[in-house]
Amino acid sequence: MLRVPRGCCLQQEHIMSKVVDGEMPRLLRDEVKKSRWPARLDLAQSFSGLALGLFMWTHLILVSSILISKDAMMKLTYFMEASFLKPEEPGGYPLLVSATAIAVFLLFIAHAGLAMRKFPATWKQHRVFRAQMAMMKHSDTNQWYTQVVTGFIMFFLGSVHLYIMASQPDNIGPYASADRMWSGHMWPLYLVLLFAVELHGAIGMYRLAIKWGVFDGDDPRRTRRRLKTVKTLITVFFLALGLASFAAYVKIGIEHAPHAGERYQLGSEP
């Protein structure tokens, strides 16, 4: 068996040429030729973040239909279950909700796994980063830390929510959702999750634009200033929309508590 200490061949050109010509075992070749994986993982991290970010914004807009009326939210729920394929009865195929939740869950796990690589790995790294934040008071640096913290929170809270959606897809509606929030004691989780998602998502989307230079144009610095403003506006908008919707569900949940479990009937609103 050929034995070469790790790394020793890097400087040896005659060994390298043999490696590249394919005479050497794979292990050695991997060490000499740069892997393509860091590039793929970086791209996958960004695409998973982008997909999740877009999904979360859409999701909150759909959820906020409760601000229009209970009927609106119920109709939208049925529509998302593809009720138009089943015109004879209310409701559609909740399995579609399960499928979506599972797909998002997989994306979520993939993104968390990829982004986790960037977490401070040791206490020392964490301390150095905190010291850097304290020294510099630099907003982009601080916001990265916000992403790490909110990402960590979402590991747990996001998983709970996604599991419930995948396992009880038919339990969505003005009363069903409000009962889960209030009578099911889920509201603290949703409140924290709302802040975590909106902060993390908006910062993440801003960072994506910067990272890949998507909108750089001929004045990247002006673009960055504008993106920052847009990011703040988006965060404020979605937090406000989210809090208003949250309040609406909690209010319904409190009012409906005596009948918790009963489903909403379309058109029953006064």
Add this chain to the structure above:
Amino acid sequence: MSSPRKLKLNVLRYDPRKEGDEPRMVTYELDEAPSMTIFIALNEIRRKQDSSLKFDFVCRAGICGSCGMVINGRPDLACRTLTSQFEDGEITLLPLPAFELIGDLSVDTGKFMRAMSERVESWIHDEEAERRELTVLEEPMDPDTADRIYELDRCIECGCCISACGTARMRPAFLGAAGFMRVARFEADPRDKRTAEGWYDLLGDDDGIFGCMSLMGCEDHCPKDLPHQNRIAYMRRKLVQSR
């Protein structure tokens, strides 16, 4: 004329080579002079108050890159920072983190920059060069290309971008923004024949371009205003497309 303002400079003092020396903050007071820079203030202190104070400078004009230090939390050049910009007249000075400390405000950026240069092979790569006819005039360069190279060649290796980078501070093996700027400079140079694949071999990993977390400390603290964000994003796009 009103009497000059009193400045208060809090300076980190520490000599790692001196047995038993402990890092400590020492406060120096002095009169502000018109158009005084931190560099002038430090010299004043060294001349009149404490001759043992260590700090670096050469050009006094933002060209040599020796006088980088942390000024009220911001990595910057001491010779280009006016004391008048600090309203309360209190200025805290720390040595640039992420570099080896020589003593007080003096750090060894040279060692880091040298290693960076070697790592990105900071020279024109051209296999034809050996066979080039030296008596023939070089091809003229398109002025826009020359400008682009010049823009990136303005890096003075002051190290502010490294100290301002949370990634570089957490992960000492990270190449850092000065390295990316160096790469961008040679990448822009048509005389350098390195391909995307060649660049990938040098910086296609998490200690290189994919380790950058877009914290923009470099972009926001480079005293020479190099286009960090734009060029790092460009290299990242280029390298994910290479194979």
